[in-house]
Amino acid sequence: MKALVLEQKDELSLRDFPAIDHAEQTLGPRDVRIKLHTVGICGSDVHYYTHGRIGPFVVEAPMILGHEASGTVIEVGDEVATLAVGDRVCMEPGIPDPNSRATRLGMYNVDPAVRFWATPPVHGILRPTCVHPEAFTFRLPDTVSFAEAAMVEPLAVGVHAATKARVKPGDVGVVLGAGPIGLVTALSALAAGCARVYVTDIAEPKLEIAAALSPAIVPVRAEGDALVSRVHADTDGWGADVVFEATGSPGAAAGVFAPLAPGGCVVMIGGQPEPISYDAGAAMVREARVENIFRYAHAFPRCVAMLGSGAIDVKPLITRTFGFDESVEAFEIAASAPPSDVKMQIELPQ
Incomplete structure (x- = not known):
């Protein structure tokens, strides 16, 4: 063979x-x-x-x-x-x-x-x-x-992440990273009920692909405080309800709480090669909930059903x-x- x-x-x-x-x-x-x-x-x-x-x-x-x-x-x-x-x-x-x-x-x-x-x-x-x-x-x-x-296999990661985030209808989401996992996570967050999802990346072609997936996806180039400024401007300074870290970058992971609203949730998806540091104080003052995912569980039937119905493309x-x-x-x-x-x-x- x-x-x-x-x-x-x-x-x-x-x-x-x-x-x-x-x-x-x-x-x-x-x-x-x-x-x-x-x-x-x-x-x-x-x-x-x-x-x-x-x-x-x-x-x-x-x-x-x-x-x-x-x-x-x-x-x-x-x-x-x-x-x-x-x-x-x-x-x-x-x-x-x-x-x-x-x-x-x-x-x-x-x-x-x-x-x-x-x-x-x-x-x-x-x-x-x-x-x-x-x-x-x-x-x-x-x-x-x-x-x-x-x-279905990569999509299951996004569906598992959205499930762990407990997305509610009308939530505002942020996805850090427009690679395969970041984009299936954005689609999963929308399918779970997010009204809008901001997607960041350093690669403009990937942001163009993200923008074409749905009018509810807002691409933001990962430069300085561009993401935080945009999210705060669009939410009257409140922030996003859920932030998905899908880059695996220590730099991105360190700033996950900056665009997050009080009481919001951060979901760590990207695999980190080394231990990372993040601002525990920023998490504390928001009473942020942090979820971690490892692959997925019980997600494949849901993914197949959503692909079959056209709920996710x-x-x-x-x-x-x-x-x-x-x-x-x-x-x-x-x-x-x-x-x-x-x-x-x-x-x-x-």
Whole structure:
């Protein structure tokens, strides 16, 4: 089975990977076998490629990349009841221990034993087929394309963030960062009820994409106090009800309370490579609530439903598509962070 393999930091190859062939010979009674169609390139995939690690997760052996995926069911286990051969699906990439305390409490995303695609030492799915549990595989409505379905995984982050923020109808939101996660967070905040969402970034092309997503999105270039001034001017000096930090930048994270209204909520989304500092005094005088998210939980069915109904449209975020044989080139381009690109995807042969 040919796969996109991260051999080590800065080295990718498209080659046969016999270990995966052997591991997937057996289909469990509640598993399905899926022929992959579309796989998105995530920032974490690129980070493993360029740095060889994310925090405590270190690439110590060749690893297949990719975890944002859609495909078609080609085989089902004997006890599978909700899926059939031929179903078009997307897959939640993190599989927890069903007996762990975190899972039993409904917080399966923070289960220390979770096995997440393309997080060392677990292989990802930039390969022709995979075996996956029925419980974490979701049938697609006819109105949702494979490309849109491969966006469910990043969209789930935004939906989880909006859920943790407890967005109310009419809220004013701020999203720091107009990358893929920032933009799906802005869309999720609007779907949850925000009347207006300000989106900041240093890249003008990304702000143009953000502005085109909805008339309720206000792009603001991340320069000096431009964001705080704009938000305060538009809210009679009150501020935003919720601020989402989606840059992973220590500088941005340090200023999360500046545009926040009293009693507002900050949601930390962006992964920080090192410990960060923020103004605890600014949080205190606002009685600010701070939420942190780690991936998502219980979000995939909601995302699929919203894509199916048209409540959220992710198509404008898909800015470039590559063939499977172009996977190495695709990652090289993604690593260069072109300012006009949001989400790059790879299509596998059908």
